[in-house]
Amino acid sequence: MKFAVSLLKLAQDAKEAANRLRLATTDEKNQALELIAKSLEKEHEQILRANGEDLRIGRANNLSESLLDRLSLEGGRLDNIISDLRHVASLPDPVGEIIEEQKLQNGLLLQKKRVPIGVLGVIYEARPNVTVDVASLALKTGNCALLRGGKETLNSNRALVHAIHKALAKSPLPKEAIGLIKSPNRSQVKQLLKLDSYVDMIIPRGGEGLHQFCREQSLIPVITGGMGICHLYVDASADLTRALDVIENAKVQRPSVCNALDTLLVHRDVAATFIPEVVKRLNNVSFRLDSRALKITQAGKLAEDGDWKTEWLSLVLGIKVVDSLDEAITHIQTNSTGHSDGILTNTESHAKAFVEAVDSASVYVNASTRFTDGAQFGLGAEVAVSTQKLHARGPMGLKELTTYKWIIKGDYHVRSE
Amino acid sequence: MKFAVSLLKLAQDAKEAANRLRLATTDEKNQALELIAKSLEKEHEQILRANGEDLRIGRANNLSESLLDRLSLEGGRLDNIISDLRHVASLPDPVGEIIEEQKLQNGLLLQKKRVPIGVLGVIYEARPNVTVDVASLALKTGNCALLRGGKETLNSNRALVHAIHKALAKSPLPKEAIGLIKSPNRSQVKQLLKLDSYVDMIIPRGGEGLHQFCREQSLIPVITGGMGICHLYVDASADLTRALDVIENAKVQRPSVCNALDTLLVHRDVAATFIPEVVKRLNNVSFRLDSRALKITQAGKLAEDGDWKTEWLSLVLGIKVVDSLDEAITHIQTNSTGHSDGILTNTESHAKAFVEAVDSASVYVNASTRFTDGAQFGLGAEVAVSTQKLHARGPMGLKELTTYKWIIKGDYHVRSE
Numbered sequence: 123m124k125f126a127v128s129l130l131k132l133a134q135d136a137k138e139a140a141n142r143l144r145l146a147t148t149d150e151k152n153q154a155l156e157l158i159a160k161s162l163e164k165e166h167e168q169i170l171r172a173n174g175e176d177l178r179i180g181r182a183n184n185l186s187e188s189l190l191d192r193l194s195l196e197g198g199r200l201d202n203i204i205s206d207l208r209h210v211a212s213l214p215d216p217v218g219e220i221i222e223e224q225k226l227q228n229g230l231l232l233q234k235k236r237v238p239i240g241v242l243g244v245i246y247e248a249r250p251n252v253t254v255d256v257a258s259l260a261l262k263t264g265n266c267a268l269l270r271g272g273k274e275t276l277n278s279n280r281a282l283v284h285a286i287h288k289a290l291a292k293s294p295l296p297k298e299a300i301g302l303i304k305s306p307n308r309s310q311v312k313q314l315l316k317l318d319s320y321v322d323m324i325i326p327r328g329g330e331g332l333h334q335f336c337r338e339q340s341l342i343p344v345i346t347g348g349m350g351i352c353h354l355y356v357d358a359s360a361d362l363t364r365a366l367d368v369i370e371n372a373k374v375q376r377p378s379v380c381n382a383l384d385t386l387l388v389h390r391d392v393a394a395t396f397i398p399e400v401v402k403r404l405n406n407v408s409f410r411l412d413s414r415a416l417k418i419t420q421a422g423k424l425a426e427d428g429d430w431k432t433e434w435l436s437l438v439l440g441i442k443v444v445d446s447l448d449e450a451i452t453h454i455q456t457n458s459t460g461h462s463d464g465i466l467t468n469t470e471s472h473a474k475a476f477v478e479a480v481d482s483a484s485v486y487v488n489a490s491t492r493f494t495d496g497a498q499f500g501l502g503a504e505v506a507v508s509t510q511k512l513h514a515r516g517p518m519g520l521k522e523l524t525t526y527k528w529i530i531k532g533d534y535h536v537r538s539e
Numbered sequence: 540m541k542f543a544v545s546l547l548k549l550a551q552d553a554k555e556a557a558n559r560l561r562l563a564t565t566d567e568k569n570q571a572l573e574l575i576a577k578s579l580e581k582e583h584e585q586i587l588r589a590n591g592e593d594l595r596i597g598r599a600n601n602l603s604e605s606l607l608d609r610l611s612l613e614g615g616r617l618d619n620i621i622s623d624l625r626h627v628a629s630l631p632d633p634v635g636e637i638i639e640e641q642k643l644q645n646g647l648l649l650q651k652k653r654v655p656i657g658v659l660g661v662i663y664e665a666r667p668n669v670t671v672d673v674a675s676l677a678l679k680t681g682n683c684a685l686l687r688g689g690k691e692t693l694n695s696n697r698a699l700v701h702a703i704h705k706a707l708a709k710s711p712l713p714k715e716a717i718g719l720i721k722s723p724n725r726s727q728v729k730q731l732l733k734l735d736s737y738v739d740m741i742i743p744r745g746g747e748g749l750h751q752f753c754r755e756q757s758l759i760p761v762i763t764g765g766m767g768i769c770h771l772y773v774d775a776s777a778d779l780t781r782a783l784d785v786i787e788n789a790k791v792q793r794p795s796v797c798n799a800l801d802t803l804l805v806h807r808d809v810a811a812t813f814i815p816e817v818v819k820r821l822n823n824v825s826f827r828l829d830s831r832a833l834k835i836t837q838a839g840k841l842a843e844d845g846d847w848k849t850e851w852l853s854l855v856l857g858i859k860v861v862d863s864l865d866e867a868i869t870h871i872q873t874n875s876t877g878h879s880d881g882i883l884t885n886t887e888s889h890a891k892a893f894v895e896a897v898d899s900a901s902v903y904v905n906a907s908t909r910f911t912d913g914a915q916f917g918l919g920a921e922v923a924v925s926t927q928k929l930h931a932r933g934p935m936g937l938k939e940l941t942t943y944k945w946i947i948k949g950d951y952h953v954r955s956e
Contacts, residue, residue, distance in 0.1 A: 140898075141872055141896070141898070144895070144896070144898060145895055145896060224917065226915075226916075226917060230906060230910065232916060232917070237898070239928050239929075240898065240928060318754070322927075322928050322929075323928070323929060337735070337758045338758060341754045341755060343760060343761075343927060343928075343929040343930075344760075361951060364951035365951065367951060367953050368951050368952070368953055370953075371953035371954060375953075375954065375956065376956075455558055464947075466951070473948070477946050478561070478562055479558065479561070479562060481557075481558070481561060481654070481657065481944070482944065483944060483945060484944070484945040484946075484947060485944055485945070485946050485947070486947045486948075486949070487946075487947070487948040487949065488948065488949045488950055488951050488952070489647060489947055489948070489949030489951070489952040489953075490952060490953045490954050492953075492954040493647065493947060493952070493954055494945075498643075498954065499643075499649060499945070500641065500643060500649070510739075510760060511656050511657065511739050511740070511760075511942040512656075512739075512740060512760040512929065512930040512942065513760075513929040513930040515942055515943055515944060515945070516944070516945045517945075525928040525929065525932055526932055527898070527899065527900060527901070527902055527932060527933070528900060528901040528902070528911075528916070528932070528933045528934075529894050529901075529902050529904075530881075530901060530902070530903045530904070530906050530910060531890075531903075531904040531905065531906070532903070532904065532905045532906030533905055534778060534781035534782065534784060534785050534883070534905050534906070535785070535905070535906040535907060535910070536784050536785055536787075536788035536792075536906075536907045536909075537788060537792065537907050537909040537910055537915065539792065539793075
């Protein structure tokens with residue numbers, strides 16, 4: 123493959139910077155983060171001006187209001203970004219931890235030590251906050267990052283990375299640790315995915331299409347995630363009044379996110395009483411009902427087959443009546459994306475069976491699926507939510523931006539066959 | 540993509556079997572492994588007959604002696620395979636471990652529990668022992684496996700998997716947990732790599748070409764590994780007599796494997812005395828020397844540039860004189876595949892600097908690179924040696940065939956914004 127010269131240089135410089143960043147102490151990394159915070163404060167005006175330019179172009183290109191909203195750094199948002207950055211600086215540094223240590227019988231000392239991954243490639247949508255967010259999480263864990271944000275935020279990202287570079291130049295860390303891919307050319311994303319000699323991990327942040335593209339094109343391991351078709355199963359023994367609160371929270375609090383509820387499964391014994399209650403409580407929600415649910419309430423339309431495999435990301439909820447816990451589990455095994463699924467029940471044996479059989483990153487008993495989140499899980503920060511099973515599963519914090527190496531210390535040991 | 544019907548069915552059946560296998564107890568899994576051991580004993584004759592057929596065809600096709608040797612189950616090898624299987628049964632089961640547990644401030648109980656990955660796709664060379672090996676490691680960890688061995692061992696693999704299926708049919712585990720891809724058609728390997736709806740992890744075992752093919756084609760996360768360009772750096776303070784033992788062990792004991800030594804770096808202060816000693820001791824080795832080493836000994840030829848990036852897999856050794864520890868580290872950072880690299884030194888600060896700067900899966904101080912191995916590291920078994928940084932790094936044992944899920948138990952908890 124032919125690579126753009128600028129991209130190749132960015133990647134080579136990052137790999138070289140990674141060799142230096144690996145040796146940085148926690149103090150040096152935190153010092154750099156504080157310098158970045160100060161630099162962003164100092165460049166406040168220039169950043170907002172660049173962001174204003176992005177907003178102007180966005181409006182001229184008729185971007186949707188929600189896109190423009192994501193793009194905007196106005197109204198104190200830049201201050202929030204800076205305060206998030208200082209929060210990352212305050213978190214414990216996972217790097218350097220001795221995860222395991224043992225003296226082998228032959229006298230070799232074997233250690234498993236937590237170390238940075240190296241160079242991260244992060245591809246994301248038109249959200250300038252992600253630029254600072256990812257840069258700070260990467261630096262905190264001793265990683266370099268190549269950033270490729272949505273082209274709609276290019277001016278903002280340039281200004282932000284300019285401020286980051288100014289700070290890094292004054293810091294003990296190499297400036298090349300953070301690289302911004304400026305070309306709006308989509309082909310550079312494809313090129314980035316082939317740079318496996320320099321980049322160790324790809325994190326796509328965005329829709330299913332981007333994830334699929336990365337899976338298809340990348341020679342570098344990709345953290346797949348983001349898509350959540352989430353289920354709650356209401357068992358016959360559930361506390362129905364409190365179940366309503368959980369379902370409302372899971373569906374309505376923030377319907378556009380991946381941990382929001384998509385399908386409600388209801389045990390047949392409580393369906394006739396409970397489904398009308400759900401319909402009453404979730405009065406701004408549209409329902410897709412299976413034939414049995416439709417007999418109970420007319421407040422929705424008959425679900426089509428594809429509906430059970432749809433992530434709604436909006437105020438739509440599928441409802442299906444099931445005969446048993448097993449039927450609920452089978453439905454989830456067939457339709458879930460493995461993000462967040464739960465049971466509402468007062469029968470402990472049902473909770474146990476559900477938790478063992480449902481193979482999702484986060485499995486809930488009597489709680490809202492909305493808790494799937496790095497901050498809620500106490501991870502301090504969230505890099506992404508993984509729905510694949512390798513490396514990391516569910517919310518990823520700082521630790522998930524690290525790997526380990528084996529260190530073996532001997533006294534001129536040789537292996538006997 | 541269009542999938543072969545038989546392959547698709549194998550994958551679908553495996554995914555369904557994974558839902559049942561996930562619930563199996565350690566006793567049930569061990570019971571199944573013992574039934575397989577007995578079944579292999581009972582089918583001993585049929586298996587050896589099938590293997591004889593593979594050998595006959597192999598000879599007719601002029602396979603090399605070393606390939607025929609790998610292929611053969613004669614001379615007690617089947618007995619060794621059965622005893623390895625029983626060893627796997629005796630190992631502790633990693634599945635079910637609660638890795639982390641905490642009560643969050645809001646009262647939610649959060650657990651991180653070790654669980655099987657699901658369905659593994661394993662692509663390997665013409666070695667029938669891998670068939671039983673992988674099947675036992677997969678079953679022990681509650682995983683299903685789709686096996687695609689070299690076409691030269693198809694008869695042997697059929698006979699082995701037939702015996703495994705007979706045993707599984709009598710066991711508590713589903714027979715479909717182990718699937719053999721019988722088509723000799725290479726295109727089925729490519730298809731397997733696209734079955735991301737059913738398969739969770741691809742493990743290629745074989746040469747760099749197979750690994751590259753998998754990285755390029757797979758939609759499923761691939762464990763890359765196997766290739767090791769390994770270095771030892773002889774510091775000026777090393778005990779040179781004992782260093783010779785380590786170098787001989789690393790280079791000569793088993794030159795065809797990935798943890799064998801490829802390049803020796805020697806500090807200039809000891810080069811003139813030490814390099815002739817190396818040449819004398821490693822008298823059956825061919826040397827590729829940099830210009831400074833060539834001035835010291837004529838017992839080799841001048842190394843070409845590509846030589847430093849060559850995994851020799853034979854009795855060839857590169858030798859290069861370096862001015863400093865830093866130069867040694869830089870050479871390794873530039874040329875290593877990140878498998879196994881070491882320093883021989885009696886200066887603790889040099890050892891420390893080397894270990895921190897060299898970013899390889901296994902980093903050695905005063906020991907042979909030959910120790911990079913699951914059994915040597917006390918992992919009980921080895922699935923593969925990973926040279927990538929995600930999920931697992933270095934020798935992979937049973938634990939590396941697992942993932943985790945988050946279990947969250949509440950009292951009808953809802954998230955407050």
